[in-house]
Amino acid sequence: MSSFNLTGQKLHNAADAEAETVLLVLSVTADAVLLFQEEGYRGNSYFYHTGPNSHAYHVNVETEKRIYFRCVFYDKLKCWGRAILEIGGGYRQSSNHNHPPDPDFVAQRHFRQNVVNRVREGRYVGFAEILESERRNRRYSRRVRRIMTMRKLRNPMYRARIESFPPVPESLRDLTRLLLRDEWREKISCTVDKDDNLYCGSTTATDNSHHVAFISARMRRFASRISILQSDGTFRARPQVPHSAQVFVLVTPWRNVCIPIGWILMERRTIPAYRAVFQLLKEVCPDLNPSMPKYKAACGTFAGLLSRKPIN
Numbered sequence: 001m002s003s004f005n006l007t008g009q010k011l012h013n014a015a016d017a018e019a020e021t022v023l024l025v026l027s028v029t030a031d032a033v034l035l036f037q038e039e040g041y042r043g044n045s046y047f048y049h050t051g052p053n054s055h056a057y058h059v060n061v062e063t064e065k066r067i068y069f070r071c072v073f074y075d076k077l078k079c080w081g082r083a084i085l086e087i088g089g090g091y092r093q094s095s096n097h098n099h100p101p102d103p104d105f106v107a108q109r110h111f112r113q114n115v116v117n118r119v120r121e122g123r124y125v126g127f128a129e130i131l132e133s134e135r136r137n138r139r140y141s142r143r144v145r146r147i148m149t150m151r152k153l154r155n156p157m158y159r160a161r162i163e164s165f166p167p168v169p170e171s172l173r174d175l176t177r178l179l180l181r182d183e184w185r186e187k188i189s190c191t192v193d194k195d196d197n198l199y200c201g202s203t204t205a206t207d208n209s210h211h212v213a214f215i216s217a218r219m220r221r222f223a224s225r226i227s228i229l230q231s232d233g234t235f236r237a238r239p240q241v242p243h244s245a246q247v248f249v250l251v252t253p254w255r256n257v258c259i260p261i262g263w264i265l266m267e268r269r270t271i272p273a274y275r276a277v278f279q280l281l282k283e284v285c286p287d288l289n290p291s292m293p294k295y296k297a298a299c300g301t302f303a304g305l306l307s308r309k310p311i312n
């Protein structure tokens, strides 16, 4: 894009007060038309427009002296609308469109881009939550908010999520390898406020089963003060890939509610597995000293294990 007459000036989207995308002014022509460049659907793709209620274009051909644009609806509407930017000169529409300008086009693109960016941030888990929070944004017109439905955005959101995370690990050992790499650990297991990380360690039991523990540093400190520790195994809400036998949840009563201390993704539910998990727990929470450890009766083997190896 270096052939553009870049002023390098960045500004908030003055042309469309509904959106918050920062735009780059490419060229200010003699009649003070601003040509805006905005990110397209794919990486390194852009579309261009001159503000609200203008037609939008993609670059068609670029030469030393001119850039030729064609309508973004070239394929969809078979529109032959064209425009030309003389390098260092003016910008003009060179052939007519077969449709009026779409007043919501830019706002819809901004909406979509913001939603996709929020998926990439990984701050929220649910697509519906992301979409709803964006739809509450009054900077978009009511019409745009109504048009931008889950049906329309699910696929781009799904693609954005797939692209911004590593491939699904095939085993809990592979998950541990991922979590030990700073770039993924940051992305996968950091807390919502980004100040802490849930991942605290992994262990392999004598029966060769592998287990991954998620207890934030804050909760490990908090755990040193609790007097009651309870646990439960979740079998339904657990990943199918990589294979896991259960999510082992540690909880404690706090005021009038029960709050989770941490979660351990367990590959098996054997005595050696629990033994390894509790050994890990003692290492990562050395001050954990509940006077009333309670465990779900379903873990029948557990009581015996604990009586032999109490948390001290």
Ligand SMILES: [Zn+2]
Residues within 6 Å of the ligand: 055, 071, 072, 073, 074, 079, 080, 081, 097, 098, 099
């Ligand atoms: Zn057109």
